[in-house]
Each structure stands twice: as structure tokens, then as C-alpha cells.
Amino acid sequence: MSDTHAQSVAFVRETEIPPSPPPVAQAGAVKWVRENLFSGVFNTVLTLIALYVVARLAIAVFPWFYNGVWEAESIRDCRDQLDGATGACFAVLVDRWDHLLFGFKYPQDGYWRILLAFVLLMAAAAPALFQKLPRKMLLFTALYPFLAYWLIWGGSLWMPVTLLALVIATGLVFQLVARQISVDMRKIVSGVIGVICGVGLTYLLFIGAQELVFIAGSVGTEGIVSSVAYGLFWLMAIFTFALCVPMGIFVGYAIFNSYEDGGLVSVVTALLFIYVALTYLLGPIWMALNGVFPIELQEVASRDMGGFMLNMILGTVCVSLSIPLGILLALGRQSSMPLIKGVCVVFIEFIRGVPLITLLFVANVMLAYFLPPESNFDLILRVIIMITMFSAAYIAEVIRGGLAALPKGQYEAADSLGLDYTQATRLIILPQALKISIPGIVNVAVGLFKDTTLVSIISMFDLVGMIRGPIQNSTEWISVYWEVYGFGALLFFVVCYSISQYSQWLERQLNTSHR
Amino acid sequence: MTQASQMTVSDEVAIEITNMNKWYGTFHVLRDIDLTVQRGERIVICGPSGSGKSTLIRCINALEEHQQGRIVVDGTVLSSDLKNIDKIRSEVGMCFQHFNLFPHLTILENCTLAPIWVRKTPKREAEETAMHFLEKVKIPEQADKYPGQLSGGQQQRVAIARSLCMRPRIMLFDEPTSALDPEMIKEVLDTMIELAEEGMTMLCVTHEMGFARQVANRVIFMDAGQIVEQNEPEEFFNNPKSERTKLFLSQILGH
Numbered sequence: 001m002s003d004t005h006a007q008s009v010a011f012v013r014e015t016e017i018p019p020s021p022p023p024v025a026q027a028g029a030v031k032w033v034r035e036n037l038f039s040g041v042f043n044t045v046l047t048l049i050a051l052y053v054v055a056r057l058a059i060a061v062f063p064w065f066y067n068g069v070w071e072a073e074s075i076r077d078c079r080d081q082l083d084g085a086t087g088a089c090f091a092v093l094v095d096r097w098d099h100l101l102f103g104f105k106y107p108q109d110g111y112w113r114i115l116l117a118f119v120l121l122m123a124a125a126a127p128a129l130f131q132k133l134p135r136k137m138l139l140f141t142a143l144y145p146f147l148a149y150w151l152i153w154g155g156s157l158w159m160p161v162t163l164l165a166l167v168i169a170t171g172l173v174f175q176l177v178a179r180q181i182s183v184d185m186r187k188i189v190s191g192v193i194g195v196i197c198g199v200g201l202t203y204l205l206f207i208g209a210q211e212l213v214f215i216a217g218s219v220g221t222e223g224i225v226s227s228v229a230y231g232l233f234w235l236m237a238i239f240t241f242a243l244c245v246p247m248g249i250f251v252g253y254a255i256f257n258s259y260e261d262g263g264l265v266s267v268v269t270a271l272l273f274i275y276v277a278l279t280y281l282l283g284p285i286w287m288a289l290n291g292v293f294p295i296e297l298q299e300v301a302s303r304d305m306g307g308f309m310l311n312m313i314l315g316t317v318c319v320s321l322s323i324p325l326g327i328l329l330a331l332g333r334q335s336s337m338p339l340i341k342g343v344c345v346v347f348i349e350f351i352r353g354v355p356l357i358t359l360l361f362v363a364n365v366m367l368a369y370f371l372p373p374e375s376n377f378d379l380i381l382r383v384i385i386m387i388t389m390f391s392a393a394y395i396a397e398v399i400r401g402g403l404a405a406l407p408k409g410q411y412e413a414a415d416s417l418g419l420d421y422t423q424a425t426r427l428i429i430l431p432q433a434l435k436i437s438i439p440g441i442v443n444v445a446v447g448l449f450k451d452t453t454l455v456s457i458i459s460m461f462d463l464v465g466m467i468r469g470p471i472q473n474s475t476e477w478i479s480v481y482w483e484v485y486g487f488g489a490l491l492f493f494v495v496c497y498s499i500s501q502y503s504q505w506l507e508r509q510l511n512t513s514h515r
Numbered sequence: 516m517t518q519a520s521q522m523t524v525s526d527e528v529a530i531e532i533t534n535m536n537k538w539y540g541t542f543h544v545l546r547d548i549d550l551t552v553q554r555g556e557r558i559v560i561c562g563p564s565g566s567g568k569s570t571l572i573r574c575i576n577a578l579e580e581h582q583q584g585r586i587v588v589d590g591t592v593l594s595s596d597l598k599n600i601d602k603i604r605s606e607v608g609m610c611f612q613h614f615n616l617f618p619h620l621t622i623l624e625n626c627t628l629a630p631i632w633v634r635k636t637p638k639r640e641a642e643e644t645a646m647h648f649l650e651k652v653k654i655p656e657q658a659d660k661y662p663g664q665l666s667g668g669q670q671q672r673v674a675i676a677r678s679l680c681m682r683p684r685i686m687l688f689d690e691p692t693s694a695l696d697p698e699m700i701k702e703v704l705d706t707m708i709e710l711a712e713e714g715m716t717m718l719c720v721t722h723e724m725g726f727a728r729q730v731a732n733r734v735i736f737m738d739a740g741q742i743v744e745q746n747e748p749e750e751f752f753n754n755p756k757s758e759r760t761k762l763f764l765s766q767i768l769g770h
Binding site for chain 1 (some may be wrong): 576578596601604605606607608609611613615616617618619620628629632633640661663677679681
């Protein structure tokens with residue numbers, strides 16, 4: 001470098017280069033077409049092939065839509081009208097419109113109730129979906145399930161009202177035990193509740209053990225398999241007999257011992273309260289109220305629900321229940337308490353290992369064997385429980401992925417500021433983990449919504465059940481396939497596409513990383 | 516004469532660690548640590564990587580669990596009791612190497628979150644406090660931005676402000692400048708110096724030896740999980756006693 005002149009290397013900028021706008025992109029349709037469709041020989045060939053395929057499809061499908069018959073009595077009538085030409089028979093949709101949407105047993109003069117419930121669903125869902133709406137609207141969202149239940153199933157208005165009152169009362173009991181009463185009072189409450197739970201659990205385990213002995217007896221000892229089963233049942237029975245008293249004491253003591261911070265005892269008290277309230281108070285109260293001041297809609301049984309309405313009921317209820325349940329399961333699986341973690345892991349792995357259709361069969365048939373004979377456990381409720389458990393297990397795993405993706409530093413920062421577990425989880429961990437999990441959760445939700453059509457297999461008449469059963473088996477519409485299934489696909493597509501669009505919008509809203 | 520000697524150190528004990536041991540599995544990370552910190556003391560902990568210096572200060576607010584020994588912070592004994600741990604954490608502020616701001620909250624929300632939820636401060640009051648400390652770290656104009664929009668140095672200053680909003684009596688710094696560009700290190704160090712001048716009790720894990728000379732009244736050198744040497748900064752840098760310290764200092768001050 002010694003022979004280089006200093007002036008030619010050294011450089012000092014004296015004027016700043018002013019910022020200038022980026023070059024304007026060249027626009028124009030011709031340019032776009034050339035760049036995107038005909039940029040080379042290979043692309044040109046592909047474009048031509050694609051155009052050909054699209055054209056053939058359009059030519060094949062267009063007459064089917066265009067010639068479609070909208071007014072006809074039956075499929076034969078349709079064919080007569082078409083007179084050999086290609087054409088759809090949309091008349092089936094017109095003729096069976098009510099059945100496709102509401103099922104074939106729902107009383108016709110009650111359709112307005114379903115439509116009203118649907119419109120109100122939009123109003124109830126809005127504040128939950130859009131953060132910018134006033135938060136007070138969430139009050140309506142909280143009331144909506146009770147209102148919708150009354151509108152759809154009918155009966156006395158006092159039933160859901162009483163139920164709501166009991167739920168609120170349970171919340172108050174929880175508040176009271178958790179925050180309002182003094183530690184000394186809570187000590188007494190914990191003692192009483194602890195004793196009740198301990199004795200109750202011991203009693204339940206004792207009964208269970210007796211049941212196991214009974215089962216062992218009925219299995220018998222003939223053959224190797226029975227003998228092994230006999231031995232196992234006896235083993236379990238002895239185990240349960242041995243454990244019933246210690247478990248009762250352990251659980252009772254654990255409840256009593258939590259009197260200081262009040263967490264466990266408040267939860268258990270609230271659970272006991274709502275159990276007692278639902279069993280002994282709900283029926284008498286609403287019947288009494290209804291006797292004094294009756295407000296009733298015509299009652300509709302669960303087995304009379306059908307059509308797309310049933311898919312919507314199952315989809316909405318199960319999605320809104322399985323997200324919170326999935327969050328709890330995911331958090332439980334991360335818990336440092338072995339019992340909670342174990343229960344969550346076993347639940348998730350078991351449910352994920354079993355096909356949904358099996359669970360639905362269990363809901364339909366098997367539960368009847370386990371439940372006491374006089375109990376009539378609503379079929380839709382059983383199906384809702386099964387689908388919710390199923391999707392909750394999947395959502396839990398999606399959320400676990402989101403939790404795992406969070407840097408450890410976020411947990412540490414929350415801890416170092418003195419936030420406790422609940423606060424850190426609610427304010428720091430979940431908002432971020434759920435944001436990461438949105439695509440996965442939506443994936444499960446969309447899948448779940450479509451899976452609700454599986455109930456047609458356990459002889460419920462949802463949209464697919466209606467098509468497969470009453471419509472295609474009727475003499476008028478015996479071999480109609482494309483029209484009805486196409487319509488079903490369209491309904492599902494509209495809902496699922498809306499969910500997916502919403503989730504993409506939500507992701508953009510929540511994006512604060514700016515990177 | 517360093518600035519450190521002008522600042523007051525009281526006789527009151529802020530942190531007392533006696534005979535503390537910690538293992539990761541079978542690996543003995545901290546061995547027989549004894550350390551007493553007076554209120555108002557500013558301690559710099561240095562040492563090669565893996566010497567356990569970060570682990571030591573993370574034990575003080577129970578981000579790491581120690582298996583043996585006794586740690587008393589502000590008169591509260593650190594045990595596995597969650598109540599004690601939360602109490603200590605709300606009294607002890609901490610700044611991390613990677614800032615660990617909450618990316619889904621604005622700067623202001625980052626600063627008001629803990630006062631509102633842990634201290635139950637009314638929102639308006641918490642915001643006033645937050646703005647006060649954001650002004651102190653000289654970035655009040657960024658209050659409504661998200662952490663992702665700030666530079667590294669600004670993020671670390673927000674992290675300091677976030678800790679200060681809890682009005683801690685002790686501050687822990689875990690390599691606060693190691694993830695920063697040279698230009699940004701100064702702005703963070705200036706903030707820390709200002710804090711030291713106000714008499715905050717500080718424990719800093721850092722390799723900024725200039726900072727140590729200027730504000731520390733004690734420098735601790737750790738190696739292999741033990742405290743090898745501790746002394747006043749002048750003595751420590753000019754006249755190190757242990758061979759290990761000499762080697763370390765020659766390596767980091769070598770250029």
C-alpha cells in the first residue's frame with residue numbers, strides 16, 4: 001500500500017445522500033401475464049394445459065347448473081322436465097330445505113326459534129372474537145348459552161334461569177370461601193368439607209371394591225383367560241379395599257390443610273355446592289317458579305334435533321368447551337405435580353389413540369351399561385362430552401407446542417417480577433402461547449366441525465344423516481347424490497372458510513413482533 | 516479516588532448466603548458459597564464462563580433452587596415455601612442478558628404489569644410510576660411501542676425500568692450488556708451507574724471492568740463454582756492475589 005497516494009484512499013463524505021423513494025413497480029396486465037404465465041417454454045406449456053383443463057371442466061359443469069330444475073315433485077318429474085339433457089335437480093333442495101336445515105322432526109312453527117338462536121349466536125360470539133368491541137357485551141355472551149338452550153330445546157324459561165342463578169351462586173360461594181371469610185372461619189369450613197370429602201371418597205372406593213369383587217365372581221375361574229382376569233379383579237379389589245381409608249384420609253387432610261391460602265378448599269366447596277344444588281335444588285325451584293308464573297315454549301326432545309342445525313350445535317358447543325379444557329390439559333401436562341401431570345398425560349394419550357367414531361359408539365351404546373338404568377342421560381349431551389374430550393386432547397397438544405416454543409426467559413422474567421403461577425400463566429405465558437397455537441387450534445376446530453357429521457353413524461339425523469336417511473330413502477328423491485351432497489359441502493365450506501379467514505385476520509392483529 | 520468510596524454503605528445486611536451448595540445432576544456448580552452483602556453495596560461478580568456466577572445470582576431470587584445452605588434476603592429466609600419466594604422476588608429486581616421483555620405488551624404495559632398485579636397499585640398510579648422510570652432511563656417517548664420495535668440498548672433500559680417500577684431494594688444484573696452492540700453498552704452502563712449513585716444495592720455479573728472500577732465497592736472473582744478472590748476494585752485490579760485471578764485479568768485486560 002506504500003505506493004498508493006493518500007488522497008486516492010482517504011474519503012470524507014461532506015454531503016449526505018438524501019433518501020429517495022423506491023423505484024415504482026412497472027404495472028400493466030400484459031406485463032403481468034407475460035411474467036406469470038408465459039415466462040418460458042415450460043411455463044407456456046403448463047399454462048396452456050391448465051387452460052384446457054379448466055375449459056373442459058367448465059364446459060362439463062356449466063350445463064348441469066344452467067339446466068338445473070328448481071321446481072319438481074320428484075326425481076322422475078325432474079328427468080321428465082330435463083328430457084334427456086344434462087342438468088341438476090335442485091328441486092330436492094327446495095322441497096327438503098327445512099329438513100336439510102332443521103331435521104325432519106323439529107316442529108315447523110318453531111323454526112323461528114332456531115333462526116333467532118343463530119342470529120343471537122353472532123351477537124354473542126362477536127365480543128369474544130373481536131377485541132375492539134365493548135367488553136360489556138361479554139355479559140350477553142355469558143347469558144347466551146342459557147338463552148340458546150331455552151330457544152332450541154324449549155320447555156320452561158325458569159329451568160335455564162334457575163340453572164344460571166345456581167351457577168352464579170356457586171361463583172359467590174367460591175368467592176366467599178376464597179376471599180371474604182377469615183382464616184379461622186375457613187379452617188372450620190375446610191374441616192367440614194375435608195371430612196365430607198374424605199368419608200365420601202372412602203365410601204365410593206369401598207363400593208367400587210365391592211363391585212370389583214362382584215365382577216370377579218361373575219368372571220369365574222374357568223379357562224386360563226378367565227382365571228387371569230379373576231385374579232386381576234381380585235387384586236384390584238384388595239388394592240382398593242386397602243386404599244379406601246388411607247385415600248379418604250389423605251384427600252380429606254389435603255383439603256383441610258389448604259385452609260391458609262384457600263385455593264383447594266374453595267374449589268372443592270364450590271364443586272360440592274353445585275353438585276348438591278343441581279341434584280336437589282334445580283328441579284324443585286324451577287318447577288315451583290313455573291307453577292306460579294309459567295313461561296313456556298313447546299318442548300323438543302334431543303332425538304328430534306337434526307339437519308345442519310345439529311352440526312352447528314355440536315360444532316359451536318364443542319369448540320367453545322374444548323379450547324378451555326385443552327388449555328387446562330396442556331398446562332396440567334406441564335405441571336410439576338406428578339398426580340396432575342399423570343392424569344393429563346394418560347387422558348390425552350388415551351383419547352388420541354382412539355378413533356372418534358369409537359368414542360361416539362361408546363356415547364351411544366356403552367354408556368347405557370355403565371349408567372344406572374333409571375338415569376336418562378341426554379344423547380346430545382353424551383355426544384357433546386365425547387367430541388369435546390376428543391378435540392380437547394388434540395388442542396392440548398397444539399397448545400403444548402405453543403408453550404414449548406416460548407423462550408425460558410419469559411417464564412423467568414415473569415417469576416423475577418414476583419408474579420405467581422396463575423398471574424404469570426394468564427398474563428404472560430398463555431397470551432403468547434395461544435398466539436403461536438392459533439393455526440393449530442383452528443385446524444382442530446375446522447376438523448372437529450366437519451367430524452360432527454360422524455354422528456350420522458350412530459343414527460342421529462344431522463345434515464349427512466338426513467341426506468343418507470330420510471331424503472335418499474324417500475321414493476321421490478331416491479337417487480339424488482350430487483345436488484344434496486354438493487349443498488352439504490357448500491354449507492360446510494362457508495363455515496370452515498370463515499373460521500380460517502378469521503384466524504388469519506386474528507394472527508395479523510396479534511402480530512406485535514414487527515420483525 | 517473512585518466514585519464508589521463516596522457512596523455510603525450501611526451496616527444493615529441485605530443478603531446473607533452461608534455455606535450454599537448447588538448441583539446440576541451430579542455436577543457441583545456452586546461450592547460452599549459464603550457471601551454477605553450490606554445494604555447499598557455494589558458488587559461486581561466476574562469469572563470465566565461456566566464458573567457459576569450467573570447461577571449464584573439466580574439463586575438469590577430462587578430462579579435456581581439451591582440444595583444446601585442458607586440464603587437470607589432482606590430478612591426473609593429463602594425456602595421452598597412459595598409465599599416467601601414470591602415475597603423475595605417482588606423485593607429483588609432482575610435484569611437478564613436477553614432482556615426478556617414481554618413481546619405482546621407495550622413498553623408501558625411491560626412496566627405497569629407487575630405493580631398492578633403483584634402490588635395491587637391502581638392503574639393510573641402505576642402508569643405514572645412507569646413514566647417516571649422510563650424518563651429516568653431516557654426513553655419515555657417509546658412508551659406505546661412494542662419491544663420488537665426498540666434497539667437492544669433501549670430494550671435493556673426498559674428492562675431496568677420495568678424492574679425499578681416494583682421499587683426493589685436490591686437489583687441483580689445477569690450480564691446485562693453481553694448481548695449488546697458496543698455503542699449501546701454505554702447507554703445501559705450509564706443507567707446502571709446512575710442507579711448505583713442513588714445507593715441501590717446491586718449485584719452485577721459483568722465483564723465490563725471499567726464499570727467495575729467506577730462503581731463497585733467489591734469485586735468477586737469466581738472460578739469452578741467457588742469464590743476465588745474478593746477485594747476492593749483498586750486492589751483487585753492492581754494487585755490480584757491468586758494465580759487464577761491474575762491469569763483471568765491478563766486475558767480480559769490483555770489488549
